[in-house]
Amino acid sequence: MSRLLGASEHDPAKAGEIKHVASFAVWGSVVTGIVLGGLGLLFLGPLVGLLGADAAAVPATSAYVSVMLVFVPVLAVAFCLEQMVRAEGAARQAMVGLILSTIGNLVFDVLFILVLHWGVAGAALAVGLANLVSIVYWVRWLGTHSENVGLSLRWFTLRRSVLGPVFGIGVSELLQAGFLIVTTLVLNNLAAQYGDDPLAAMGVAVRIAQVPEFLVMGVTIGVLPLLAYAYGKGERERLRSALRASALTVGAIVLLFSGTVFVFRQQVFTVFSSDHSVLAIGLTILVAQLVATVVNGFTGLFTSLFQAAGLATPAIAMSLAQGVLFIPIVLLGNLWFGLAGIIWALTVTEVLVFVAGVVIWLAARGRIDRGMDAGSAERAEAVLAKAG
Numbered sequence: 001m002s003r004l005l006g007a008s009e010h011d012p013a014k015a016g017e018i019k020h021v022a023s024f025a026v027w028g029s030v031v032t033g034i035v036l037g038g039l040g041l042l043f044l045g046p047l048v049g050l051l052g053a054d055a056a057a058v059p060a061t062s063a064y065v066s067v068m069l070v071f072v073p074v075l076a077v078a079f080c081l082e083q084m085v086r087a088e089g090a091a092r093q094a095m096v097g098l099i100l101s102t103i104g105n106l107v108f109d110v111l112f113i114l115v116l117h118w119g120v121a122g123a124a125l126a127v128g129l130a131n132l133v134s135i136v137y138w139v140r141w142l143g144t145h146s147e148n149v150g151l152s153l154r155w156f157t158l159r160r161s162v163l164g165p166v167f168g169i170g171v172s173e174l175l176q177a178g179f180l181i182v183t184t185l186v187l188n189n190l191a192a193q194y195g196d197d198p199l200a201a202m203g204v205a206v207r208i209a210q211v212p213e214f215l216v217m218g219v220t221i222g223v224l225p226l227l228a229y230a231y232g233k234g235e236r237e238r239l240r241s242a243l244r245a246s247a248l249t250v251g252a253i254v255l256l257f258s259g260t261v262f263v264f265r266q267q268v269f270t271v272f273s274s275d276h277s278v279l280a281i282g283l284t285i286l287v288a289q290l291v292a293t294v295v296n297g298f299t300g301l302f303t304s305l306f307q308a309a310g311l312a313t314p315a316i317a318m319s320l321a322q323g324v325l326f327i328p329i330v331l332l333g334n335l336w337f338g339l340a341g342i343i344w345a346l347t348v349t350e351v352l353v354f355v356a357g358v359v360i361w362l363a364a365r366g367r368i369d370r371g372m373d374a375g376s377a378e379r380a381e382a383v384l385a386k387a388g
Contacts, residue, residue, distance in 0.1 A: 001087035002225040003165075003310060005148065006232025014232075019150030020157045021166060022084055027156050029080040033073030040069040064120040071128030078131040081138040084149060087225050093141050097134040105130035168312030172303065172319040179323030186330060187342065194339050197275070201282030204272045209289035212257035216297035219249050220304050227308035236372045243305065250297035258290045265290075285343050292347040295354035302357035309368050314360045321353045 001018055008014035040047055048061050068075075078101070085094045105126050112122025142149045191198045223246045230239040261268055269282050299318070306315040326349040333341025333348075 001084065001149075002089070002228035003232035003308065005087070005089075006229040006235075008148070009233050015148050017161070018148040019155040020159065020162050022149040023151060023153065023155035024157060024162050025080050025084070025166065026077060026151050027153060029076040030073050033076035036076075037069045037072035040072070041066060044069070060120045064124045067121050067124035067128065071124070071131065074128055074131050074135065078135050078138075081135060081142070084142065085138055086222075087228075088142075088146055088149065089225055089229070090141070090145075091222065093138070093145075097137045097141075100137055101130045101134035104133040165310055165312075168310070169307045169315060172307065172312070172315035175316065175319035175323065176303075179319070179326070182323060183326055183346070186327065187346070190330065190334050190342050191339070197277045198281050198285075198339055200273065200275070201278045201285050204269065204278070205282050205285035205289050208261060208268060208272070208286055209258075209293055212253055212261070212290075213293050213296060215253050215257065216250050216293070217300060219246055219253070220297060220300035223301075224304045224308055227305060231309050231368075231372060234372050236369075239308075239372065243301070246301055247298065250301060254294050254297055258293050262287065262290050281339070284340075288343050288347045292350040295350050299350065299354045299357050302361055305361070305368075306364065309364075309371055311364055311367060314364050317360055318353070318357055321356045322349060325349045325352050 001021055004014045004018045004021065008018070044062060044066055048058055048065060051061060051065070082094050082097060085097065108126030108129050109123060112118045112126050116122060118125065139151065142151065187202060188199065191202045223242055226242050227239055230236075230242060265283055265286050266279070269279055269286060273279060273282065303315055303318045306318065326345065329349050329352075330342055330345035333345040335341070337344075
């Protein structure tokens, strides 16, 4: 959508395409949510077992999961609308919607848990209704302030020109999220073989390292609409300026936060756990996680650039690289080096993915430049036509 917004500056016909993309995304989210939620409810028993609930936790887990599954269409649409608002360049409004959802969640939690005593089912209901609050806000905002987005079913289409770009970029996000889940499951299961202490240390270290990682993600994901708009409009210098600023910001965040946490790693870790046996292995895990964070941000920036330029194959390759590389590396690391191999597997994977990103970027620069040149040429033609 951001790419089409940029292109519409010199080709007004592109603005009409945005309505088709928006309608397909929203109603596609509704249908997908209904299908996935229905399948989850149909196989609720096996799903609860897969989540690891023991006999004592099955009733509570089933109550929570069943309510969440009912709200899957709501969760999907909320996430979809958030991306649409961001695609319009309205970062503040995207944040307002998230804040309203958070406030709503707190209010509903108090009502359903403390007042009505609905327990975990009430907690799940609070999440679903809170997302409904954000949906109402974003739909009203788009309807009032956006001239390009159309959410009506009359704009819904399954044209290849709409499905191709949406799924081309969406698949890379799907793979990235999927491999993140797989990575966590594999790490936890392998670490559990060495006892409770490594597993506990892994959980604490990962949470600490996620602070700079999430800040970096805010930059790499946040700059995506700007990169896409500049690419679609054919503004080469604006795209390069945004990339430079993002890279410098990512570097500063990593140096400041990761560096500070590394220097005071023992003090930081003891805030979460004072168990000496957990602390001993936890410090090593934390160092490995922080080293991975150094390159992780730049890898995310590569992926955002490929997505912004509509380069589906490079974006998918980046998403595939982490999962494809991590599984054999962690299994071989466990086989050859034991727990140390598990600890450093993710770090080695992140470094290799970064190297792959550099190689793919060098190979794709020509395609990106040609796309920018095409956008600039179309803009020049439009200016000349108006002047004529």
